[in-house]
Amino acid sequence: MVIINGNAVSFSKPTTIGAYLDENQYRRQRIAVEKNGEIVPRAAYDTTILADGDKIEIVSFVGGG
Amino acid sequence: MYPFSEAEILSALQKRHTIALQEKLSHGHVAIAGLGGLGSNVAFALARLGVGFLHLIDFDRVDLTNLNRQQYFLSHVGMYKTDALQQQLLQINPYLHIQTSCVRVDAQNIKTLFAQADIICEAFDDPEAKALLVNRILENFPEKKLVCASGMAGYGSSNAIHTRRIAKNFYLCGDETTEITENQCLMAPRAALCAAHQANMITRLLLGEEDVSSENEKSEK
Known part of the structure; x- marks a missing residue:
């Protein structure tokens, strides 16, 4: 079980952060991803596999300032 | 040169904030990236607090359409925001150390x-x-405190705007959803509300409070 933005999510096969982002239509240029309290560099999205117990926070930025 | 000495201004700030708190505020060093509806309001708040070191960063000039929510006057239209804002802040406190960078922030200069x-x-x-800024700051400077904003367009509820601690040094202010659309524009009150959330979180950090709310505030809920 992985906690993503406060929701428990389970995966039937090994899934990278990148695959999860694409599947859920996140726009990679507008987000920041934290894994267990640490930033995940953009270059690592497609190589970081979500592991049981991971706590993921995906922050999406909207326009305006 | 100025009608009030540095000692007089410091004494006035100490009267309002106490000597102990002013000591911390006066030693604060804050960089503000973007000097629009958020950044100009945050800068005013921090200058009034007497935060000693401010770094103002923006590449743009003041446009007439900025005056609906940003802290500029008609006389500033056409000026670089860095210059227009610095000029105003120095009228609040001429002894602040204000550094300006009139550049577009990119992956190279961060x-x-x-x-x-x-x-x-x-x-x-x-x-x-x-x-981009958030990713690069968290990657390059994990020890620095980062206070961001997302979602303050329109005239929806004031109470939807909040401050959230995403990670140890990463705070986010705003309603996190309301963006600029054809029907939803940026307006002075909500932009200022969100800026005030940012400015108050920065104040808390300068004064050693790392949580969004303190323990006794939490227990009152």
């Missing part, structure tokens, strides 16, 4: 631009610029 600040305020309007 490391040098933000090397000095203890706290970084993200106050851009473009979502991709926000995300």
Whole structure:
């Protein structure tokens, strides 16, 4: 079980952060991803596999300032 | 040169804030990235607090359409925002150390631009610029405090705007959803509300409070 933005999510096969982002239509240029309290560099999205117990926070930025 | 001495202004600030708190505020070093509706309001608040070191960063000039929510006057239209804002802040406190960088923040200059600040305020309007800054700061400067904003368009509820601690040094202010659309524009009250959330979180950090709310406030809920 992985906690993503406060929701428990389970995966039937090994899934990278990148695959999860694409599947859920996140726009990679507008987000920041934290894994267990640490930033995940953009270059690592497609190589970081979500592991049981991971706590993921995906922050999406909207326009305006 | 100025009608009031540095000692007189410091004494006035100490009267309002106490000597102990003013000591911390006066030693604060904050960089503000983006000087629009968020950044100009945050800068005013921090200057009034007497935060000693401010780094103002923006590439743009003041446009007439900015005056609906940003802290500029008609006389500033056409000026660089860095210059127009610095000029105003020095009228509040001429003894602040204000550094300006009239540049567009990009992946290349982030490391040098933000090397000095203890706290970084993200106050851009473009979502991709926000995300770029946040990613690069968290990757390059994990020890610095980062206070960001997302979602303050329109005239929805004031109470939807909040401050959230995403990670140890990463705070996010705003309603996190309301963006600029054809029907939803940026307006002075909500932009200022969100800016005040950012400014107050920065104040808390300068004064040693790392949580969004303190223990006794939590227990009152």
